[in-house]
Amino acid sequence: MMAAEPRRDLVVTPAGPDDAAALRRLLLDANEEHRPGFPEVVFANYLDDLMVLVGNEPPAGMVVVRDTTDGRLVGTGTVMTAGALHSFWPAGTVILRAMAVAPSARGAGVGGVVGRACLERARQLGASAVGLHTAPIMADAMRLYAGLGFVRWPSLDVPIDEIFGPAGEPYDDRALAFRLDLTW
Numbered sequence: 053m054m055a056a057e058p059r060r061d062l063v064v065t066p067a068g069p070d071d072a073a074a075l076r077r078l079l080l081d082a083n084e085e086h087r088p089g090f091p092e093v094v095f096a097n098y099l100d101d102l103m104v105l106v107g108n109e110p111p112a113g114m115v116v117v118r119d120t121t122d123g124r125l126v127g128t129g130t131v132m133t134a135g136a137l138h139s140f141w142p143a144g145t146v147i148l149r150a151m152a153v154a155p156s157a158r159g160a161g162v163g164g165v166v167g168r169a170c171l172e173r174a175r176q177l178g179a180s181a182v183g184l185h186t187a188p189i190m191a192d193a194m195r196l197y198a199g200l201g202f203v204r205w206p207s208l209d210v211p212i213d214e215i216f217g218p219a220g221e222p223y224d225d226r227a228l229a230f231r232l233d234l235t236w
C-alpha cells in the first residue's frame with residue numbers, strides 16, 4: 053500500500069495562553085467517545101486531569117496543530133518531564149500525554165503530525181526514551197503509537213483505578229504502558 057501524502061495545510065506550534073480555551077474544548081470533544089468505556093467517576097477524573105493540565109496557561113511541552121485553511125485547532129499533545137504518571141518511568145524518560153485530534157479531523161495524519169512533533173520536542177529535551185500510558189479501549193491511539201515506533205512495556209502497566217479512581221464499582225482495567233527508545 054502507498055504511504056498517505058503528508059498534509060501541507062498544518063502548522064505545529066507550542067501552545068500559548070490564547071489556546072487554552074480551545075484546547076480544553078478539543079480535549080473534551082476528542083475524548084467524549086471514551087465515556088462509555090469507563091466507570092463514571094473514573095472518566096470524570098480523567099477529564100478533570102486533562103482540564104487541570106491545560107489550565108489557563110498550557111504547560112511548556114504542549115503543542116498545538118492548526119489547520120491553516122481556517123485557523124482551527126485540530127490536534128494537540130504534551131511532552132512532560134514531571135508529574136504523577138512521569139514518576140513510574142526510569143530517569144531520562146519523558147512522557148507523552150493528552151494526545152487528541154478533533155473528531156472531524158481524524159484519519160488524515162494529524163495524530164502522526166502531533167506525535168512526531170512531540171518526539172522532536174523530547175529529543176530537544178535530551179530524553180533517552182518516551183513513555184506513555186493508554187487504556188485498552190483506546191485502539192486508535194494504540195495504532196498511532198505503534199506506527200510511531202512505540203512498543204509495549206507491560207512491567208509498567210498500572211490499574212486505572214489507582215490513577216483515576218476509586219471507581220466506586222468493580223473495575224480492574226489496567227493503563228497500558230508503551231515506550232519508545234530515542235537512543236538509536
Ligand SMILES: CC(C)(COP(=O)(O)OP(=O)(O)OC[C@H]1O[C@@H](n2cnc3c(N)ncnc32)[C@H](O)[C@@H]1OP(=O)(O)O)[C@@H](O)C(=O)NCCC(=O)NCCS
Nearest residue numbers: 056057082151152153158159160161162163164186192193
Ligand atoms: C488517537 C488519535 C489522536 C489519532 O488521531 P488521528 O489524527 O486520527 O491519527 P492519524 O490520522 O495520524 O492516524 C490514523 C489513521 O490515519 C492514517 N493516515 C495517516 N496519514 C494519513 C493521510 N494523510 N491521509 C489519510 N489517512 C492517513 C494512518 O495511517 C492511520 O491509519 P490506521 O488507523 O489504519 O493505522 C485520535 O483518534 C483521538 O484523538 N482519539 C481520542 C483521544 C485519545 O484516545 N487519545 C489518546 C489518549 S492515550
